[in-house]
Amino acid sequence: MVVPESQEKMYYPPVELQRNAHVPDFNSYLVMYKKSLENPEAFWREVADEFFWKKPATGPMLQHNFDMTKGNIFVNCMEGAKTNMCYNVLDRHVKEGKLGEKVAYYWEGNSPDHHMTITYRQLLSHVCRCANVLKQMGVKRGDRVSIYLPMIPELIVTMLACARIGAVHSIVFAGFSSESLCERIMDAQSSVLVTAGKLLQHQTYAICLDVTCCCTRRSSGVTTCLVIKHQAQRTRTGTSCNKLQTPWESERDVWWDEVMRDSPDECEPEWMDAEDPLFILYTSGSTGKPKGVVHTVAGYLLYTSLTFRYVFDHHPDDVYWCTADIGWITGHSYITYGPLANGATSVLFEGLPVHPHVGRFWEIIEKYKVTKFYTAPTAIRLLMKYGQEPLRKYDLSSLRILGTVGEPINPEAWRWYHEVVGQGRCPVVDTFWQTETGGHVLTPLPAATPLKPGSATFPFFGVEPAILNEHGEELEGVTEGYLVFRKPWPGIMRTIYKNQELFENTYFRKFPGFYVTGDGCRRDKDGYYWITGRIDDMLNVSGHLMSTAEVEAALMLHQSVSEAAVVSRPHKVKGECLYCFVTLKDSKEFNCKLVEDLKRLVREKIGPIATPDFIQNAPALPKTRSGKIMRRILRQIARNEKDLGDLSTLADPKVVEVLFNQRSEAA
Numbered sequence: 035m036v037v038p039e040s041q042e043k044m045y046y047p048p049v050e051l052q053r054n055a056h057v058p059d060f061n062s063y064l065v066m067y068k069k070s071l072e073n074p075e076a077f078w079r080e081v082a083d084e085f086f087w088k089k090p091a092t093g094p095m096l097q098h099n100f101d102m103t104k105g106n107i108f109v110n111c112m113e114g115a116k117t118n119m120c121y122n123v124l125d126r127h128v129k130e131g132k133l134g135e136k137v138a139y140y141w142e143g144n145s146p147d148h149h150m151t152i153t154y155r156q157l158l159s160h161v162c163r164c165a166n167v168l169k170q171m172g173v174k175r176g177d178r179v180s181i182y183l184p185m186i187p188e189l190i191v192t193m194l195a196c197a198r199i200g201a202v203h204s205i206v207f208a209g210f211s212s213e214s215l216c217e218r219i220m221d222a223q224s225s226v227l228v229t230a231g232k233l234l235q236h237q238t239y240a241i242c243l244d245v246t247c248c249c250t251r252r253s254s255g256v257t258t259c260l261v262i263k264h265q266a267q268r269t270r271t272g273t274s275c276n277k278l279q280t281p282w283e284s285e286r287d288v289w290w291d292e293v294m295r296d297s298p299d300e301c302e303p304e305w306m307d308a309e310d311p312l313f314i315l316y317t318s319g320s321t322g323k324p325k326g327v328v329h330t331v332a333g334y335l336l337y338t339s340l341t342f343r344y345v346f347d348h349h350p351d352d353v354y355w356c357t358a359d360i361g362w363i364t365g366h367s368y369i370t371y372g373p374l375a376n377g378a379t380s381v382l383f384e385g386l387p388v389h390p391h392v393g394r395f396w397e398i399i400e401k402y403k404v405t406k407f408y409t410a411p412t413a414i415r416l417l418m419k420y421g422q423e424p425l426r427k428y429d430l431s432s433l434r435i436l437g438t439v440g441e442p443i444n445p446e447a448w449r450w451y452h453e454v455v456g457q458g459r460c461p462v463v464d465t466f467w468q469t470e471t472g473g474h475v476l477t478p479l480p481a482a483t484p485l486k487p488g489s490a491t492f493p494f495f496g497v498e499p500a501i502l503n504e505h506g507e508e509l510e511g512v513t514e515g516y517l518v519f520r521k522p523w524p525g526i527m528r529t530i531y532k533n534q535e536l537f538e539n540t541y542f543r544k545f546p547g548f549y550v551t552g553d554g555c556r557r558d559k560d561g562y563y564w565i566t567g568r569i570d571d572m573l574n575v576s577g578h579l580m581s582t583a584e585v586e587a588a589l590m591l592h593q594s595v596s597e598a599a600v601v602s603r604p605h606k607v608k609g610e611c612l613y614c615f616v617t618l619k620d621s622k623e624f625n626c627k628l629v630e631d632l633k634r635l636v637r638e639k640i641g642p643i644a645t646p647d648f649i650q651n652a653p654a655l656p657k658t659r660s661g662k663i664m665r666r667i668l669r670q671i672a673r674n675e676k677d678l679g680d681l682s683t684l685a686d687p688k689v690v691e692v693l694f695n696q697r698s699e700a701a
């Protein structure tokens with residue numbers, strides 16, 4: 035049993051949950067964890083045994099090299115095995131598991147009037163049809179398919195259809211701008227784009243075809259665009275999908291409904307090698323260029339399946355709801371693959387937590403009797419603002435386990451989640467992981483781990499964390515430093531698409547022998563891990579990671595701007611927000627119009643998630659004598675922290691005073 039640090043309040047697992055749990059107490063966790071590290075071969079083989087393998091593995095469960103001085107970095111899981119992801123998450127349940135009539139998803143649209151239920155059998159049938167449509171379009175094993183869709187069932191259908199025929203999906207969050215989408219399409223070299231009518235404010239619809247227009251302009255190489263009519267478009271009279279902002283190109287654009295209707299609903303899965311790519315998902319890179327993180331079939335299947343089962347203590351009668359968007363890794367791993375691999379029933383929600391009213395989340399929990407609920411700290415902080423009243427109207431007694439992901443959760447939000455949403459009876463699993471890790475790496479197990487608000491607690495099975503200092507020396511006991519991992523687990527990324535060199539340099543060069551997360555971390559006297567946030571030039575706004583360089587590059591596109599520097603500033607709801615310093619070209623004037631223009635520019639280039647909260651005029655930026663921008667000082671100016679410490683490396687200390695004086699203009 036873990037003994038807490040002196041005054042700290044610990045939250046222990048409820049006994050009712052422990053009775054029937056996969057990992058029923060802390061001791062069981064320790065025993066299984068030890069086994070997973072001492073004998074990974076046996077541990078992962080047992081996990082693999084429940085899945086279908088067309089050909090068994092001939093090599094070990096995991097091989098790797100994490101040391102650049104010894105050769106290329108690689109991870110190899112189950113060499114020689116052949117399987118298919120889609121077969122394992124659908125056919126296996128329908129054919130072998132008799133789960134055909136079980137609900138896979140309760141889809142709840144943005145409008146409460148739109149909803150539907152999809153069983154495993156129906157999902158399989160749609161997926162096969164879509165797979166045949168893609169094949170008809172010439173998509174073959176290994177080809178990339180870009181997907182740019184809101185949270186509608188067709189998104190899951192398309193991703194699984196890709197998996198079925200061995201195509202590599204590249205999903206781009208629908209909140210990204212068309213420019214961002216094009217950049218990703220071009221990097222992935224996709225020739226097919228699947229997109230939809232897009233919901234704009236106040237019931238106006240614009241088709242996403244401005245995206246395809248943009249792609250054509252930039253000769254992205256998209257030759258076929260499969261366009262879905264959103265359900266809201268189908269049911270709303272008077273809204274014509276043909277009133278497109280961009281002309282329909284009959285050579286390229288195809289309506290989903292038309293081709294799906296006549297497509298056969300049987301499709302033999304493509305039997306893939308264990309290490310074939312399953313998908314590419316772009317994440318922000320510190321240089322500003324997004325990196326295409328590659329995940330592969332077998333390892334990702336094992337890892338998302340196992341983490342889902344243990345972290346949410348999944349049981350067949352659960353109704354699970356993850357509010358993330360599938361455009362992010364959380365949606366890939368814990369809306370699509372992890373839950374389906376377990377034959378789970380999930381809620382798939384298209385909308386926002388406060389539309390059409392601030393109790394929407396609670397209403398949906400009551401409606402579907404959700405038992406496991408997984409959301410982001412930013413959503414919790416947003417809903418906290420409305421107090422307890424909106425929750426009181428709904429019956430939340432079905433809830434058993436709550437989860438959070440994406441950013442550090444402040445203890446105040448943690449307690450509100452635990453006490454008000456979970457009524458004090460539901461453990462909160464604070465799951466730390468990344469696009470690159472594929473699944474949870476530091477996380478409590480709900481029936482086993484005593485919780486401390488704000489700590490992601492302990493490593494998941496097979497994961498071996500370490501904390502290093504700047505010199506790469508491993509720090510023991512109570513300490514703080516760089517969070518790294520010593521060994522791979524099956525679900526870790528394999529490379530950056532078409533850029534193995536960037537992959538090795540980004541994650542393995544700094545500390546040979548370790549995967550470097552880019553996060554800082556503290557370990558307390560009970561061995562609990564506490565993520566302290568990014569230690570590179572990344573920002574985490576509402577759980578969305580972005581790079582300062584990316585936003586700076588967008589600002590610099592404005593003809594009045596000669597230099598830009600972006601830092602984070604704490605924000606009550608978003609966690610962090612963007613505070614931008616811009617230096618203007620001679621004779622250009624800083625005014626409200628310019629601020630609005632710059633905000634719009636960033637929205638257009640990257641997407642609404644990157645909209646700056648503050649833009650400050652900076653006649654000059656604080657730099658070292660060698661010309662490097664001193665971001666530490668800018669962060670302190672943004673936060674109005676006057677005690678700046680040692681400024682001796684500054685080329686011109688007067689700059690700082692000017693920036694402090696002008697601060698009020700922005701904030």
Ligand code: PRX
Pocket residue numbers: 317363364438439440441442443464465466467468469470490551552553565567568574577578579
């Ligand atoms: O800084 C960490 C933060 O989010 C980063 C990963 O972002 P992304 O790849 O977009 O994936 C987000 C969803 C998995 C991490 O490097 N982060 C994620 N989860 C947590 C977190 N920080 C603290 N606590 C967490 N639970």
